[in-house]
Amino acid sequence: MPNEFTIERRVQFAETDLAGVLHFSNYYRMMEELEHAFWRSLGESVVARGMKEGTISWPRVATSCEYKEPARFEEVLELALAVAKIGNRSVTYEVTFRRDGRTIAIGSMTAVCTIMHHGHFERAAIPDSIRAKLESHLASA
Amino acid sequence: MPNEFTIERRVQFAETDLAGVLHFSNYYRMMEELEHAFWRSLGESVVARGMKEGTISWPRVATSCEYKEPARFEEVLELALAVAKIGNRSVTYEVTFRRDGRTIAIGSMTAVCTIMHHGHFERAAIPDSIRAKLESHLASA
Amino acid sequence: MPNEFTIERRVQFAETDLAGVLHFSNYYRMMEELEHAFWRSLGESVVARGMKEGTISWPRVATSCEYKEPARFEEVLELALAVAKIGNRSVTYEVTFRRDGRTIAIGSMTAVCTIMHHGHFERAAIPDSIRAKLESHLASA
């Protein structure tokens, strides 16, 4: 897919469960690792301190995942992120999990641009400099 | 809601993140804990060994969560499970997270009845004895 | 043992691994849950905001665990905490994991009294009011 951002990620032992497969909750942790690697690839961090607006972070308001085939210990998965939608204050990512080129799971995360003040959160418009970077990765661009 | 099954669950320190709140992936672990407590309340286990069909388990094929308000360390949440839908081979749960009676998150999980053979999985019709127990908790019953 | 503080804790599915047993790292999470329940039993929290000294917390400087028998999904363990040693600025806990009265693991944690200032940590003498409570649970008392 054009504009995909990808990483490789090995399934670790502690991420498996007694059924012998990657625990379903750990797909979400992998999605987040991918998202944060994506931010770094943009020259940013998902936790941006020292912006003029304050410290910006991106809590999720919605996440989902569909599981097609199990993943197992030591397998190396390809995780691919596409920016599906950019709103005024939110961004939606689609994540595809592949093994040997075959899709084994598909996830989605919607995160909201937020200014953190002493442990409280306030939604905010996405700063222009960040919006431009996200838009350059929009899946439909 | 009629037929809800509920547990109380305290947010633990290791479940928080640097933003000071319950990490979004841990809602899924809590949903699973609730699901398994529900199975025990039915006199069953989510991993049923020694059924005549073999060992039955219930891997997820789809999960999702919407987050409305953050949860914090040491808060005691109420987790409520409703059986939303029972198919031939699958069951869908809806999970409501409440704090002081107020809904802070809503999740969903669809699990598929599966016979495990030596680390492989085969989908199977839900055994009648289990179906009857699930139906007695159907949200719309 | 005199002065033990105990809780019951069920082994959850996500805490097991492909070997079918409680993952060794999760004993440490259980130790921490026990420690924090102990603080609550003293009428305190391990994260004490609004003390005159600032926000006090108790990061670990050393932890260890010996594993004698595996623990499995849905087993209910008894976790017992004893205060082994109280120093000027640190406290050492010993934790015993039991199943059906039989010890299956033994752990230890040394935590240091710390004042948190904007994400930095400074070691501090244990406040007298807290020291008195800890001493009342000293194993050798």
Added chain:
Amino acid sequence: MPNEFTIERRVQFAETDLAGVLHFSNYYRMMEELEHAFWRSLGESVVARGMKEGTISWPRVATSCEYKEPARFEEVLELALAVAKIGNRSVTYEVTFRRDGRTIAIGSMTAVCTIMHHGHFERAAIPDSIRAKLESHLASA
């Protein structure tokens, strides 16, 4: 140190806690990831199926860690493994966590060679072919 095996590992968001630092239990997960990468570097897996002895795995009998300085989100740590001791049926690893060349934590794990039979474990002598590989990495060699 001679014979060290090292990997780089970034601290992930979900591994931090509300104190803003890498949660102490996650050092153990990192030690295990390092151990398993070490096995792969030997051309082996920590879970060796199809050995003539059966499936061999290496559950821990003892683990410990000392924490000198906190680690934070997105920092890249160097994890170094040394084989400290090889017994008849066990191996002890020492793990050093470094950031920018500076040691921030030191851990230890003792694992026991075990044959798995249908979810049960039996200790066994380390097979010669594996012993030879471990010995070539002995810290004092």
